[in-house]
Amino acid sequence: MQNVLEVKNMVKHFGGIQALKGVNFQLRPGEVHALVGANGAGKSTLIKIITGAYQADPGCGEICFQGNPVQIHNPFQARELGISAVYQEFSLVNSLSVAENMLMGRLPRKFKGYIDWQKAEEQAHSILEQLETKINPRTMVKKLSVAQRQLVEIAKALSCDSKVFIMDEPTASLTENDIDNMFKVVKKLAAKGISIIYVSHRLEELPVIADRVTIFRDGQNVTTLNIEDAPKPVIIKHMVGKVLKHSAKSVRKSNEVLMEVEHFSSPGKFEDISFTLHKGEILGIAGLAGAGRTEVAKALFGSDPHCRGTVRINGKTVKISSPRKAKKHGLAFVTEDRKEEGLILNHSLLENITLPILSVITKNMIIRSAREKPLVENLLRQFSVKTAGPYQLAKNLSGGNQQKIVIAKWIATKPHILIMDEPTRGIDVGSKGQIYSLLNSFAEEGLGILMISSEIPEILEMSDRILVMSDGQITAEMSHDEASQDKILHYATEKTIG
Numbered sequence: 202m203q204n205v206l207e208v209k210n211m212v213k214h215f216g217g218i219q220a221l222k223g224v225n226f227q228l229r230p231g232e233v234h235a236l237v238g239a240n241g242a243g244k245s246t247l248i249k250i251i252t253g254a255y256q257a258d259p260g261c262g263e264i265c266f267q268g269n270p271v272q273i274h275n276p277f278q279a280r281e282l283g284i285s286a287v288y289q290e291f292s293l294v295n296s297l298s299v300a301e302n303m304l305m306g307r308l309p310r311k312f313k314g315y316i317d318w319q320k321a322e323e324q325a326h327s328i329l330e331q332l333e334t335k336i337n338p339r340t341m342v343k344k345l346s347v348a349q350r351q352l353v354e355i356a357k358a359l360s361c362d363s364k365v366f367i368m369d370e371p372t373a374s375l376t377e378n379d380i381d382n383m384f385k386v387v388k389k390l391a392a393k394g395i396s397i398i399y400v401s402h403r404l405e406e407l408p409v410i411a412d413r414v415t416i417f418r419d420g421q422n423v424t425t426l427n428i429e430d431a432p433k434p435v436i437i438k439h440m441v442g443k444v445l446k447h448s449a450k451s452v453r454k455s456n457e458v459l460m461e462v463e464h465f466s467s468p469g470k471f472e473d474i475s476f477t478l479h480k481g482e483i484l485g486i487a488g489l490a491g492a493g494r495t496e497v498a499k500a501l502f503g504s505d506p507h508c509r510g511t512v513r514i515n516g517k518t519v520k521i522s523s524p525r526k527a528k529k530h531g532l533a534f535v536t537e538d539r540k541e542e543g544l545i546l547n548h549s550l551l552e553n554i555t556l557p558i559l560s561v562i563t564k565n566m567i568i569r570s571a572r573e574k575p576l577v578e579n580l581l582r583q584f585s586v587k588t589a590g591p592y593q594l595a596k597n598l599s600g601g602n603q604q605k606i607v608i609a610k611w612i613a614t615k616p617h618i619l620i621m622d623e624p625t626r627g628i629d630v631g632s633k634g635q636i637y638s639l640l641n642s643f644a645e646e647g648l649g650i651l652m653i654s655s656e657i658p659e660i661l662e663m664s665d666r667i668l669v670m671s672d673g674q675i676t677a678e679m680s681h682d683e684a685s686q687d688k689i690l691h692y693a694t695e696k697t698i699g
Contacts, residue, residue, distance in 0.1 A: 209265070231391050
């Protein structure tokens with residue numbers, strides 16, 4: 202049986218980081234082929250190369266489609282070949298109808314170039330009927346449920362006469378009933394000969410929906426198994442590889458509780474989150490993409506005013522409805538996206554660092570330069586930032602030094618609690634080591650640190666205690682000594698369906 206899609210020896214670098222290391226992958230006609238692996242294992246990079254969003258390193262890798270080598274330079278070329286992707290984040294335009302979204306750029310025309318709306322609705326209705334859904338093509342997308350929007354995304358791909366579907370976490374936002382309906386749709390598509398690459402962190406789904414599974418680890422496809430040979434423990438074993446040993450460490454935390462969170466919930470994002478954070482403790486939060494970790498962090502910092510539950514800081518119940526109030530209560534938040542949310546890239550390091558503490562360095566609404574510059578220079582030395590000086594633009598620093606500036610600007614607020622979301626994402630090993638040392642020194646000084654990380658070795662090495670999240674809930678809590686990579690992955694895939 203000829204493969205409908207084949208990837209050979211695919212290599213991809215992002216700067217000094219090798220994301221794919223000679224990946225090979227085969228997709229058969231009419232099969233549902235699952236891709237699994239921890240965050241950063243290379244799954245997303247591979248599917249973005251297949252859909253033309255990324256290009257492989259020059260001369261490193263080949264894609265064959267229906268037996269012929271092809272060059273896919275952009276998503277338009279992929280769609281012309283018959284390769285479509287349905288991502289977790291929808292690409293629909295809420296202010297347009299279902300038909301307009303499905304046939305965008307390909308709406309049928311009649312004389313003088315006018316759009317033939319009747320024919321467009323008929324075409325959309327015909328495709329929606331294949332999915333056995335009663336969605337009206339005239340309905341505005343903004344009026345649809347999440348499950349209905351997912352079906353419209355699939356219908357949109359079907360309208361391109363796709364032979365290969367890539368489905369990226371298709372059930373992440375669906376209810377159990379919607380998931381069952383989605384599985385029926387996927388099986389129906391496969392029965393028609395459409396091949397499906399199914400990317401999911403929900404390992405319990407795979408025996409229900411997949412024919413084969415390919416497991417990724419550290420930029421490589423470790424193995425491909427028939428689904429009957431791939432129970433959850435076997436998949437986790439291949440995802441983990443060699444068992445990591447992490448060093449013993451003394452527990453730093455005191456008995457003093459800085460923060461208590463009880464039954465913290467935000468509808469559709471996370472549910473019934475409860476934990477404590479002690480003075481001098483690094484509390485790690487592990488989990489896979491979509492587990493709700495970032496949503497919890499942002500809600501604690503006041504970015505989500507619709508949360509329910511109780512938060513106590515130093516024993517006092519507080520209502521944090523904005524980042525400004527969070528800062529007043531001694532919280533600081535280092536975002537996972539330093540370029541979009543953490544820094545103003547076209548401004549100087551001095552301006553970036555002093556932004557959260559303008560009230561400290563101003564008098565009668567005038568910035569006191571005599572106080573501002575020494576404070577910033579001291580922080581640059583403390584964080585070992587490689588820079589020409591405080592007036593250098595943030596955009597001209599390396600990723601590691603930019604991250605240090607984001608941390609420095611929040612440390613300048615003298616917080617009691619530091620929330621860090623992916624503190625070392627996309628930085629070199631040397632900078633990682635420096636940031637680890639800084640975090641340890643902050644904890645020794647009594648700072649309570651809530652650290653979210655997708656890198657399990659980082660969680661294991663740095664955390665005094667570890668919370669594991671899955672599907673918006675805490676599924677496990679363990680001490681540093683109890684934790685292991687396979688335990689974390691086990692609980693990170695718990696309670697996902699059924």
